[in-house]
Amino acid sequence: MYLAIVMDLYSRRIVGWQIEKHMTTDLISKALIKAVNLRQPKAGLVFHSDRGSQYTSSRFSTLLKRYGIRASMGDVGACWDNAVVERFFGSLKHDWILKTAQPTREHMKQDVADYMKYYNQDRLHTANGNMSPIKYELSQKKCPVGVDQNNLITQSKKGSFDLGNSASIGCKVRAQCTQSKTEPRKIRRWIHEAYVDSKQD
Numbered sequence: 001m002y003l004a005i006v007m008d009l010y011s012r013r014i015v016g017w018q019i020e021k022h023m024t025t026d027l028i029s030k031a032l033i034k035a036v037n038l039r040q041p042k043a044g045l046v047f048h049s050d051r052g053s054q055y056t057s058s059r060f061s062t063l064l065k066r067y068g069i070r071a072s073m074g075d076v077g078a079c080w081d082n083a084v085v086e087r088f089f090g091s092l093k094h095d096w097i098l099k100t101a102q103p104t105r106e107h108m109k110q111d112v113a114d115y116m117k118y119y120n121q122d123r124l125h126t127a128n129g130n131m132s133p134i135k136y137e138l139s140q141k142k143c144p145v146g147v148d149q150n151n152l153i154t155q156s157k158k159g160s161f162d163l164g165n166s167a168s169i170g171c172k173v174r175a176q177c178t179q180s181k182t183e184p185r186k187i188r189r190w191i192h193e194a195y196v197d198s199k200q201d
Helices: 024-039 058-066 080-095 103-120 133-140 183-200
Strands: 002-008 011-022 047-049 070-073 165-168 170-172
Touching: 002 024, 002 080, 011 024, 011 058, 011 103, 011 133, 024 058, 047 080, 058 070, 133 170
Parallel strands: 047 070, 047 165
Antiparallel strands: 002 011, 002 165, 002 170
16 A cells, blocks of 8 residues: 655644555645645645655646645655655554554555544644644644544634645555564554544544
């Protein structure tokens, strides 16, 4: 499975994402469109990405121009520009996805959706003063009103915040994974399951 995200570097919030079986320009375009619909940024927004063929395609460039967004790309072989997003994918895979079996693609999609909700609503970030992305935005009251893919509402003044840099990158995750029998991983898996169960109650 391939996951494309758009992260708002102001608060580290994932403002758009899409997961599908293939890594295509359509995949990243859907993630961007969801982010734009949520944030409604002014013209001049900077969208930073790696140099994947999907991001350098004429189709994606046309989409950026339609929204008045400027493209930004890191140097070849340089991962530092996308360090924040790379960190997100590392946490997603090692702290969440790989801690429990993923028997089907649909199961993985739901697990990713659960993580997005956890990441935006509950996961603390030192860059946000140890607040979650959404709580940080609400404390600053500088983000536009919008409902994201998890129906989480940002209740603040519309149009008072410019997105700034965004980042998006593709990620391949195995549809099948095995569980380690070590005790620490069992404990983390139980925490993961407890969180998912609590959200379903």
